[in-house]
Amino acid sequence: GRRGQGVAQSAEIEASASSRRAEADALYKALRKRSAARLWREEVPAFEGMGLEEREAHAPLVRALGVKASSRGEDERARAAGWMERLLEDPSERIRRYAIAALPKLGGGEAAEEALLALLERTESARERKHLLAALDKVGGAATLAAAADAAAAEGFDLQGARARAAREAEPSGVVLKRAVPRLEGLRVHLRCRAGLEGLLAEEVESRAGDLFRVVRVRRGGLVAAARRAWRLEEAYRLRRFDTL
Template sequence: MKTVAVVRAVGVVFSESGTREQKARARQWLGQLLGDPQEKIRRYAMTALPKLGADVEEEAALHAVLRRSSSDREKKSLARTLEKIGGAATLEMASGGLLGETAQKVEANLARVRIPSVVLLDRTLSDASELRIRLRCRSGLERIVEDELHERSLRDAKFRLVESAPGAITMAPRDAFSLDDIYALRCFSSASIVLGYLSGEPVAEKIAEAIAAPLARQVLEAFTNGPIRYRLEFVSKGHQRSVVRQVAARVYELCPRLLNDSRGAPWQVEILPAPKGISIELTPRLRPDPRFAYRRQDVPAASHPPLAACMARLAGRMSGEIVWDPFCGSGLELIEAALRGEVRRVVGTDRSAEAIAIAETNFAAAIGNAVATKFARRDFRDYGGIDELRAGAVSMVITNPPLGRRVPIPNLRELIEDLFAAAAEVLRPDGRLIFVNPLSVRPAGRSLQLDFRQKVDLGGFNCHLEKYRKI
């Protein structure tokens, strides 16, 4: 009995360090301990084993212990270990009812290793007009997300707006749609399919029923290639291990094709706080977000990509645009502006050489060479030497300046004032300045007229998204 602490330590230490030979010996020792007469020692050994990469040999030894064991505590430990290392033999044993909810875990593990699961972006789902799709966005950007949806529905009538609430726009498909149709919209932060709403506290049975309901199954079957694995996430509630286990077990009973798996699952079921209850939503786990897959590299203060898309939309369109981002960072605003079309040339300045190289790479990945570019490392105040930025030559200045949060800016007010002055000089009449203003500074003269001002949550702090027109 004195060895139990050592057993645990061996599992931890040799899984993280030690030679291959030492690891093999540790594993062999733990394997032998599965035959120990003391239940506690067997339990500690079986808990330590998965860390060292157990396989069929240990699996068989664990099955032998399970057949002999009369202790519930030991059976529980066995189930936990077999969930991690179990293969086909465990699945067979589990389907005989011996291991309770272990069957679904083992099946999910095997599915993950054997057959890749992929979310199908281009597969269409028909007869889905009952479905509700929720687009979440930073609070303050709702009108821009709605505007994009409106423009889209005029073009192809795929979706209609159902409801707009702070940070969440709900839409419904009018007809057959694919996930690609949803991700053709660029301004939302995340998209999910609403599976249900429950009043009161989360109840495992009700959550499971919503996940295994015909509506959810229809979506999952249509949009998944391979086994359907989902992760369960209680948003803003911390770990809810026991509820997760109950939900997973019940969903598996109701529909054995739906496998709960916290690792690399293509889908996530989110339990979100909603007014007086919870909302159950299904979201594809797309990494990277297909809309912003052009990002080869990032800068530390990179913009939130949907915010850059919102800013580009807010800018509107002019033909033959010349666009300048004075603080271009990784280039997202320039890219999002160029993706909207009508852009002839973009100019990016940043005082960091690394940012300039990254912006250039990202821009090429997103746009190719269809748009002329000029990227220059310099303080934005030194724009005078750049021919494209001569007075009255630019149609759009779009930028996310340093906000003074991460890196303190000695004189942020002066920097914003200088930005206004630079924009007032380089913009042509009717040209626009779109930027995130961290202060309440306004332009000095009258040549920049305020068109739009909206408080936006930038992830825990507020700034104003502003648009000015040069008159």
């Protein structure tokens, strides 16, 4: 009867979806084995020349390149972030969703925040809106609070990370930020960040504040550092990839 046909159709749809997921996982694993240079040289141009349906089937390339670039140098991350920002205008929601997920891992920045906010303003997809708000909470600041507060409240997001960054941008307690913290033996500074960004935070500390802090231990959700000299809070807050100190 009709009920039996409905059950059969549901089973067929689920089997098809499961098959597509398996194919996507296999493609992602294959692409992860290739070098970033090869992905840029061969896969990205081929991807951009595909039709929409074929591009959707190759969407794991976006994820693979984002993961590859997130652990590389600043120039490589910036190149990948620029590509992800352009992909936010892709007609495929699936491809846009991969790009949304990649941007926070690539360090965010004003350009990424602006592109994410532009997509948030025009999207009609509730699912995509949730992904955008989650990404904006990781990379956004005052601009996100001004443009996305109502949307976040409607979805139950409190934008805690964006509020913390906005507070640092405003520096409301400038006098305290300039107060010197003496170098004390055994004193440890805990820099906290979003899970998954620990490596980027450690790299930023070493490259931008190596004279200030020595990384003692990297752990989930942040790192522990020791001061090399007396320091001021405003020096620590120049680092961009941690949420709380």
